[in-house]
Amino acid sequence: MRASTRLASTVCHGLSAARLLGVWSGRRLAGRTPSSLSRRPPCIRFSPVGQCARRAVSSQAPITDPDRPDLFYHLVSIPHPADSSSSTPAYALSFLPTPPSSSRSATIIGWLPAIAEGISGDIEAGLSDFVENPNFRSLVQETVQQGLREGVDEVWTNGALQLQHGWIHIHGDRNVPPLGRIGDPDDIIGSVLVEDSKILPDTYQAMPAYRLCTSDGPIQLTEGLARKLRTVLEDVASRETP
Numbered sequence: 504m505r506a507s508t509r510l511a512s513t514v515c516h517g518l519s520a521a522r523l524l525g526v527w528s529g530r531r532l533a534g535r536t537p538s539s540l541s542r543r544p545p546c547i548r549f550s551p552v553g554q555c556a557r558r559a560v561s562s563q564a565p566i567t568d569p570d571r572p573d574l575f576y577h578l579v580s581i582p583h584p585a586d587s588s589s590s591t592p593a594y595a596l597s598f599l600p601t602p603p604s605s606s607r608s609a610t611i612i613g614w615l616p617a618i619a620e621g622i623s624g625d626i627e628a629g630l631s632d633f634v635e636n637p638n639f640r641s642l643v644q645e646t647v648q649q650g651l652r653e654g655v656d657e658v659w660t661n662g663a664l665q666l667q668h669g670w671i672h673i674h675g676d677r678n679v680p681p682l683g684r685i686g687d688p689d690d691i692i693g694s695v696l697v698e699d700s701k702i703l704p705d706t707y708q709a710m711p712a713y714r715l716c717t718s719d720g721p722i723q724l725t726e727g728l729a730r731k732l733r734t735v736l737e738d739v740a741s742r743e744t745p
Contacts (some may be wrong), residue, residue: 547727551583565600571673573729574721578617579606592617596721599736604743609638610736612715612722633716642739644709645720646732647692648675652704656727663697670694677723688720711745 504630527710533606566576580590593604596612603611613635651673654660662671672685673692680686698705715722 523687527637527676543715548705564598564703565602566594567600570724571720573733575600576601577611579603579614581606581614583741590739596716598733599740601740602728607636608637608740608743609636609642610740610743611636612639630716630718640715642735643715643724643732644693644733647724647728648695648704648707650728650731651695653731654702655731658725658727659695659702663702666697669697671697675722675724675728676726677717677721678719682684689714689717692724695714 512735566578568574568576576594578591578656579595581593582590587732591613593606594617595606595608595614596634596640597610598612599610606614613633615634616632620626650656651659659671659673674680674686674690675692676742678686680690685691689712693707695708696703723729
């Protein structure tokens with residue numbers, strides 16, 4: 504199975520502009536083990552950003568994804584680890600349309616590199632260039648467990664009714680496994696025990712191998728859990744200070 508998403512948009516402010524063209528793509532081959540699957544990393548090209556990369560994030564309109572309306576790209580500046588007086592432009596991927604309170608906000612899924620002024624031509628950013636936000640990962644795991652406790656998602660409530668006893672592997676809609684099959688480890692968010700057709704949320708265990716972004720694209724939760732996560736992120740954003 505092959506899934507692909509094309510991102511195309513332009514960020515402009517004054518005389519400076521940034522153009523983002525991206526493709527998330529992946530190949531799934533039947534009868535292959537996860538370790539032997541052929542993966543094609545996303546190809547994301549950034550033309551020079553110029554001065555707009557150095558301006559406050561609040562002054563930038565987010566880049567929206569035409570195929571994933573729940574995803575937004577915010578231009579931010581990340582402080583250099585060795586020199587706090589300098590910063591590096593990057594795109595913060597988020598489920599929120601409003602700019603994050605800071606470039607290290609827990610609401611940010613992760614970061615993709617942008618191009619600094621003075622560099623000409625296009626640069627391809629591969630999957631290995633995407634940097635996950637560990638704080639966001641923690642929020643996702645807490646939200647999924649809470650969502651299972653509250654029964655916010657019919658997919659997993661109905662799944663428990665059908666299973667009756669055993670472990671359910673929680674995955675998203677990014678790469679749904681075939682019926683009766685276990686998904687790839689990097690697509691399994693966590694696992695939870697079911698007894699008497701009921702989910703036992705206290706048994707929930709996060710999957711360490713889960714990846715927020717793969718060749719099939721960024722995280723994409725099932726509908727009920729996605730709504731729950733959006734509510735949690737909005738609450739976190741309201742409490743964060745710049």
